Amino acid sequence: MQKCKYSKPLCEEIVRFIKNEYNSKKIPLHSPRLLGREMEYLWQCIDTGYVSSIGEFVNDVENDISKITGAKYAVAMSSGTAALHMALICAGVKAGDDVITQPLSFVATANAISYIGASPIFVDVDMETMGMSPQSLREFLLSNCIIKGGKCYHGDRRVSACIPMHTFGMVCEIDEIAQICQEWGITLIEDAAESLGSTYKGTHSGRFGLAGIFSFNGNKIATSGGGGMLITDDENIAKMAKHLSTTAKIAHQYEYDHDQIGYNYRMPNLNAALLKAQLENLDLCLMAKRRLANRYARFFEILGVKFITEPRECISNYWLMGIVMEDRVSRDELLEFANENDVMMRPAWKLLSELRMYQHCTKDSNKNAKYLADRIVNIPSSVIS
Template sequence: MNQEIVDLVRDIYGDSFVPLHRPVFEGNERQYLVDCIDSNFVSSVGAKVTAFEQQVAAFTGSRYAVATVNGTAALHIALLLAGVEPGDEVISQALTFIATCNALTYAGARPVFVDVDLDTLGMSADALRRFLATHAEIRGGRAWNKTTGRRISACVPMHTFGLPCRINEIVAICDEYGIAVVEDAAESLGSYVGSRHTGTFGQLATLSFNGNKVITTGGGGMIITDDEVLAKRAKHLTTTAKVPHPYEFVHDEVGYNYRMPNLNAALGCAQMELLPQMLAIKAEVAARYREFFAGQGVRFIDAPEGTTSNFWLNAIVLDSEAERDAFLEYTNAQGVMTRPVWRLMSRLEMFKACQHDGLENSQWLEARVVNLPSSVPESEFGRLKA
C-alpha cells in the first residue's frame, strides 16, 4: 500500500519533493508589502495590522481580534487575561504541539493532562469530567486540585489538525467548576462546530499564522474574544503596556513586545482574501484521501458529525507503531514528506512529573497517527488568482 499512497500524493502534488504543508502566495501579498514599505510603517504600528485584525474578527465571528508576533505569544497573553497566576494548574492535553505547554509555563503555571477522544484527537469531555469529579473541589467558586493542593485556573483544549473537539461540552463542564476556557485554535482557522467558528466558545482563543498554517503571515498569531475589556487589555499588554501619550514613555505594568509587525499583517490581509478558496481546495484534497483510504480499509481522520474541518493537516491511523514507522521511512525516502503525531507532552523531560489521567487514547494515537501532505496543490493556483 505504501507505494500506492506515494502514487496518489504524486498525482495530487507532482513529481518533485512534496512538503507536508507549504505556503501559497498567489494574491495581493507582493502589492501589500510594497504598500507597507512605501508608507514607511513596517513595524507594529500600521494600517495593515488593524485591517488584518478586522478581517480575522469578521471571518471568525468574534467581536475583537488582537494580532501578536506568533501563536505562542498569543496564548501566553490569553492565559494571563484568563487569570492564570504563578503556581496555578492548567488542564490541557498531552497530545499537542509543545507551544501549548510552553505558553502556560511562561505564565508560571503547571500543566495537568487529560486524555483525548479517538475521533477528534482533541480533549475528551468525558475524560475532563472524570478527572474533575475525582480530583477537584470548589472553594469560593473556583476549582482546586485536592491531590496537589493547587488552584485549577484554566483549561486549554486544542482543535487538533483543524478537527473541532467537543468544545461545547468542555465549556459546560468548566463552567460548573469556575474554570476559564482558553481555546488553542492555532490550527483551526476555517473550522466550525455547526455554523459557529472554533475559538468562539471559550472566554478567549488563539490562532497561529506560522508558515505551515492554512494562511500565513510568516510568523504571527491572534487573540480573539467577545470581551471588550479583555481585548483592550490584550492590546495594552502586547504593546509593552505603554500608556498613550504624545511623547512621554510611560508604562504602567510589566508588558510584552508581542505586537505583530505591519509587514507580517500585510501578508495576512492578502491571505485572508484567498482563504475561502483555499479552504474549498483543501476540502477537495481531503475528499481524494478519504475515498482512497476507504478502499484500502485504512481510517482517514475525518471531521466529526456536525462539524467542519479546515483539513489543515490530513491524517490517517495505521494498525501499529511498526507499520507507522515503516510507512514514515518509505514515504520520506521517496520524497513525500509524512510525519508522526507529536510525542506526548507527558513523555518530555520537563513535563514528566505532571499529573495525568493515564492517557490511554493519547498513547494509542501517538503510536499510529501519520500526517499526509496537505497543501493547496500548485495545479490549483489558477483558481486562487481568478
C-alpha cells in the same frame, strides 16, 4: 481492489498516489499558497515606511479575523504562542495554578502555561476528534478536584483555566467542555491555532470560551510568516491584551512611559500585509482543502486505511490531513519509506506528558492519546491550485 496489508507494497502505492496528485518529485508536508495580492500589499507596506508594529495592515487583519470568526474583538500578536501566553495572563492565571490541557498537542500549548509559572494537567483526548475528551475532563475533576468558593481546586492548587486544542483543524466537543468548565468555575481558553475556518455546530472555533487563539505560522492555512491572533467577546480582555502586548506603553505624543510589565508581542505590519492577502483567499483555500480531503478519503477507503475525517457537528478546515495506521511498526515503515522517497510525512507530536520537562506533571491514563500518537501519520496537505 482487495484491502492491502501494511507492507512495502502499500507504502509504494500511497507514495505513488500522492506524487501523482502533486505532480512533483519532492513534496512538502504543507507549504504556503501565495497566489493573491501578497506582493502588492508588501510593497504598499514598505512604501509607507511602517514595517513594524504600527500600521494599517495590523488593524485590517484584526477586523478581518473578527469578521471571519464572528468575535467582537481580535488582537494581532507575533505568534500563536504569544497569543496563548497573553490569553492566560488576561484570564488571571497565576504562578502556582494548575491549567488543564491535553497531551496530544504542539509543545507551545504547555509552554505557554509554564511561562506563567503554572503547571499543566494532561487529560486524555477523544478518539474521534483527537482533541480533549469532555468525558476525561469530567472524570478527572470528579476524582481529583473540589469546588471552594466557586473556584476549582486540585489539592491546594487552584485549577484556573482549561485549554483544549483543536487538533489538525478538527474541533473537539467544545460546547460540552465549555459547560463543564462553567460548572467547575474554570476559565476556558481555546487553542485554536490550527483551526482557522473550522466550525462546530455553526460557531467558529475559538468562540466558546473567554478567549481563543490562532497561529499564522508559515505552515498554517493562512500565513503571515510568523504571527498569531487572540479573539474574544470581552472588551476588557481585548483592551488588556492589546495594552500588554505593546509593552504596556501609555499613549503619549512623545513620552515613553509604561504602567506595568508588558510584552513585545504585537504583530509587525509587514507580517500583517502578507496575512491580509492570505485571508482574502481563505474561502478558496478551504474549498480546495476539502476537495483534496475527499480525494484522499476515497483513495484510502479502497486501501482499507483509515483517513481522518471531520468529526460529527464539525466543519473542518482540513489543515493537516492524516491517516491512522495499524500500529507503530506500520506507522514507522510508512514514514521511513515516504521521506526516503521525497514525500514528506510526519508522526503526530510526542505526547507532551512524555516530554522530559513535563513528565512530572499530573495526568490521567492518556490511553487514547498514546494510541493515536503511535499510529497517526500526517500526509502532504498543501492546497493544489
